[in-house]
Amino acid sequence: xxxxxxxxxxxAHVATPxxxxxxxxxxxxxxxLRSVERAALRIPGVDSARASLAAKRLAVxxxxxxxxxxxxxAALDRIGFAAAPIETAKQDRGDARQKYLLRCVAVAGFAAxxxxxxxxxxxxxxxxxxxxxxxxxxxxxxxxxxxPTVVYAGQPFFISAFAALKGRRLNMDVPISLAxxxxxxxxxxxxxxxxxxxxxxxxxxxxxxxxxxxxxDESLRVRARGEAQNLLxxxxxxxxxxxxxxxxxxxxxxxxxPGDRLLVAAGERIAxxxxxxxxxxxxxxxxxxxxTAPATVKTGDQVxxxxxxxxxxxxxxxxxxxxxxxLAEIGRLMMAAEQGKARYRRLADRAAQIYAPAVHxxxxxxxxxWLAFGASWQTALTYAISVLIITCPCALALAxxxxxxxxxxxxxxxxxxxxxxxGLERIAEIDMVVFDxxxxxxxxxxxxxxxxxxxxxxxAAAASLAAASRHPYAKAVVAVAERRLGGVVPAAQVVExxxxxxxxxxxxxxxxxxxxxxxxxxxxxxxxGAEVWYRRGEEAPVCFRFADAMRPDAAxxxxxxxxxxxxxxxxxxxxxxxxARAAAEAGIETWRSDMKPAGKIAWLExxxxxxxxxxxxxxxxxDAPALATAHASxxxxxxxxxSQRAADFVFQGVKLAPIVEAIGVGRRAHRMAFQNFGVAxxxxxxxxxxxxxxxxxxxxxxxxxxTSSILVTLNASRLAAGGRS
Amino acid sequence: xxxxxxxxxxxxxxxxxxLVAFLWALRSGQFEDMEGAxxxxxxxxxxxxxxxx
Numbered sequence: 127x128x129x130x131x132x133x134x135x136x137x138a139h140v141a142t143p144x145x146x147x148x149x150x151x152x153x154x155x156x157x158x159l160r161s162v163e164r165a166a167l168r169i170p171g172v173d174s175a176r177a178s179l180a181a182k183r184l185a186v187x188x189x190x191x192x193x194x195x196x197x198x199x200a201a202l203d204r205i206g207f208a209a210a211p212i213e214t215a216k217q218d219r220g221d222a223r224q225k226y227l228l229r230c231v232a233v234a235g236f237a238a239x240x241x242x243x244x245x246x247x248x249x250x251x252x253x254x255x256x257x258x259x260x261x262x263x264x265x266x267x268x269x270x271x272x273x274p275t276v277v278y279a280g281q282p283f284f285i286s287a288f289a290a291l292k293g294r295r296l297n298m299d300v301p302i303s304l305a306x307x308x309x310x311x312x313x314x315x316x317x318x319x320x321x322x323x324x325x326x327x328x329x330x331x332x333x334x335x336x337x338x339x340x341x342x343d344e345s346l347r348v349r350a351r352g353e354a355q356n357l358l359x360x361x362x363x364x365x366x367x368x369x370x371x372x373x374x375x376x377x378x379x380x381x382x383x384p385g386d387r388l389l390v391a392a393g394e395r396i397a398x399x400x401x402x403x404x405x406x407x408x409x410x411x412x413x414x415x416x417x418t419a420p421a422t423v424k425t426g427d428q429v430x431x432x433x434x435x436x437x438x439x440x441x442x443x444x445x446x447x448x449x450x451x452x453l454a455e456i457g458r459l460m461m462a463a464e465q466g467k468a469r470y471r472r473l474a475d476r477a478a479q480i481y482a483p484a485v486h487x488x489x490x491x492x493x494x495x496w497l498a499f500g501a502s503w504q505t506a507l508t509y510a511i512s513v514l515i516i517t518c519p520c521a522l523a524l525a526x527x528x529x530x531x532x533x534x535x536x537x538x539x540x541x542x543x544x545x546x547x548x549g550l551e552r553i554a555e556i557d558m559v560v561f562d563x564x565x566x567x568x569x570x571x572x573x574x575x576x577x578x579x580x581x582x583x584x585x586a587a588a589a590s591l592a593a594a595s596r597h598p599y600a601k602a603v604v605a606v607a608e609r610r611l612g613g614v615v616p617a618a619q620v621v622e623x624x625x626x627x628x629x630x631x632x633x634x635x636x637x638x639x640x641x642x643x644x645x646x647x648x649x650x651x652x653x654x655g656a657e658v659w660y661r662r663g664e665e666a667p668v669c670f671r672f673a674d675a676m677r678p679d680a681a682x683x684x685x686x687x688x689x690x691x692x693x694x695x696x697x698x699x700x701x702x703x704x705x706a707r708a709a710a711e712a713g714i715e716t717w718r719s720d721m722k723p724a725g726k727i728a729w730l731e732x733x734x735x736x737x738x739x740x741x742x743x744x745x746x747x748x749d750a751p752a753l754a755t756a757h758a759s760x761x762x763x764x765x766x767x768x769s770q771r772a773a774d775f776v777f778q779g780v781k782l783a784p785i786v787e788a789i790g791v792g793r794r795a796h797r798m799a800f801q802n803f804g805v806a807x808x809x810x811x812x813x814x815x816x817x818x819x820x821x822x823x824x825x826x827x828x829x830x831x832x833t834s835s836i837l838v839t840l841n842a843s844r845l846a847a848g849g850r851s
Numbered sequence: 852x853x854x855x856x857x858x859x860x861x862x863x864x865x866x867x868x869x870l871v872a873f874l875w876a877l878r879s880g881q882f883e884d885m886e887g888a889x890x891x892x893x894x895x896x897x898x899x900x901x902x903x904x
Binding site: 155156157159160177178179180181225228229232233236239240243260267271 | 855859862863866867869870873874877882883884885886887889890891893894
């Protein structure tokens with residue numbers, strides 16, 4: 127941008143206002159909206175603040191010499207809203223495309239209404255007492271409205287069709303573009319000759335409805351992408367940086383630089399990748415590795431952004447921040463995988479591959495045939511266009527969506543949400559099911575096992591110690607105690623030593639301990655890790671064992687999948703021993719452990735090279751890229767938000783049976799889509815010859831189109847009505 | 852029939868007016884936050900009222 131010298135001089139005094147876009151979590155109502163805006167406006171130097179409830183974002187313009195983005199984030203933090211800055215460049219592109227499509231819809235809608243107004247008058251006056259000169263004038267007016275509309279609002283289709291043709295492919299947009307262009311061009315020619323076969327109304331109305339569909343599709347996509355971005359930004363938020371002189375300041379996570387020293391309080395997420403510099407603690411890495419048991423970290427250990435500090439404040443030296451962190455890498459992997467999946471052609475597109483040449487061939491045959499029989503080329507072309515109009519949009523536009531809507535509503539009643547439009551088609555093709563372990567095959571929460579061996583007094587004492595800790599094992603003990611004893615009295619002055627356990631001194635130089643075998647002085651060290659010991663004074667230590675409980679029908683579901691001929695595998699970020707045991711329990715022979723997100727993707731890609739089509743079942747943020755890579759994917763409703771967004775399906779409840787149901791319905795929907803193509807083809811087989819013979823007026827075409835549409839819809843509704851899959 | 856000579860231009864003009872109004876609304880960001888707008892209408896105090904009270 128260039129500014130006038132005098133303007134530049136003015137701006138030297140008043141600094142250019144900076145703009146900032148923040149993702150704001152937990153903003154749900156009008157009151158939240160108001161308080162967020164007020165809090166931002168109260169900061170000196172902030173010129174304007176406007177929050178969007180739909181996008182859960184806040185746009186702020188401020189004077190960078192007075193205020194900074196950290197001031198805004200801190201102000202929101204004070205009133206209880208977590209906020210994080212968002213790179214604006216990325217979101218603008220999607221927004222711009224969405225607005226462009228909406229403008230096209232508006233223009234096409236305006237044109238369609240006005241042309242229809244004129245052409246209804248012309249059609250109803252035909253053969254009656256309408257002055258031919260007036261009808262001609264109306265057709266010219268229609269042309270005047272239709273031509274600029276087609277040129278402007280048809281672009282989304284023309285550009286896509288042109289790109290497809292350039293790549294030597296055919297997609298849905300090719301016959302659409304051809305029909306629109308030919309209908310418009312032919313109508314214009316007929317108008318010039320003052321003939322009656324003018325179809326501007328058909329061309330523009332078709333354009334309008336197709337654009338509405340395209341816009342709705344795009345707006346859903348932009349919204350999902352925006353939410354994923356919000357989530358990624360919010361994972362790290364703001365951090366406390368300790369300067370060399372010991373002063374602390376709050377800094378936005380993306381402003382951190384390698385070498386900064388962070389103070390991470392207990393219960394806070396670590397804002398950047400780094401190395402522990404002081405202290406010993408426990409962190410929940412499930413976001414990155416999927417492992418539920420907290421990892422113990424000490425000086426010199428690597429920690430990752432987005433992980434949760436459980437026990438004690440940590441001093442962390444930043445090694446990678448912002449877009450260089452592992453968390454950002456996961457985000458990038460997922461976006462890349464999603465773009466890869468966009469390459470899969472939708473069923474409708476693939477049908478267009480077969481169908482479009484047929485439509486074009488028939489149109490061409492009509493044209494050549496009529497010419498051969500001595501008709502004028504105008505007549506021949508008019509009939510060819512009516513063949514194109516009758517065949518292409520109707521069958522393809524309804525045969526598949528009608529089935530998909532029916533299948534989606536059937537699955538919805540059974541607690542499965544279909545998220546990707548083409549998910550049903552892809553799930554029908556799979557031949558292998560890959561499970562993640564934690565939270566997918568299992569419930570993702572450690573549970574106390576063999577609890578009947580514990581006495582009430584031991585349980586009560588252990589639970590009162592455990593109440594002081596955030597550790598998942600401690601929480602499990604408290605949960606059991608609350609259920610069995612009806613309540614827990616938290617003990618006072620409990621000291622937690624990260625990685626080892628809890629302790630409290632008792633009168634008489636004794637102490638009470640809950641923690642690892644070594645911590646309690648127990649002789650047996652299980653090695654399996656899933657146990658906690660309790661010791662009071664000099665009494666013998668008591669063992670508490672834990673297991674991540676399997677989902678109740680895991681083995682049954684695996685058996686059902688195998689019976690239907692699917693290969694089943696288990697791929698997890700967890701340790702080998704735990705994964706092997708879970709695999710054995712569920713009856714899965716193929717398993718892999720210690721897989722990082724990138725490793726999972728590589729493994730899935732190897733299977734794809736073998737020609738397998740994989741259904742990925744996963745729940746953690748670490749599974750999100752794998753979910754996006756796999757041919758089809760499904761997540762439990764308890765999964766991380768980002769994984770649910772990456773997945774094609776989301777299922778409710780603790781059972782795995784919905785997976786079998788989803789595959790079954792997907793296969794039926796696939797068959798039914800082809801039946802519908804059959805119905806559409808039959809109607810075309812009757813209707814197209816008539817059109818080719820020149821008997822089809824727009825009125826007949828309309829009746830036949832809607833009849834075949836109703837039949838196709840009725841057929842699809844059989845799927846929703848019931849019957850076993 | 853002469854009525855058509857001015858009725859049609861008027862009809863087209865009014866339609867175009869609606870289109871222009873919509874495009875203006877779109878450009879000025881009135882469709883950015885469809886949910887928040889519903890709550891803003893219920894707000895008793897005028898916007899940016901910190902000095903009015």
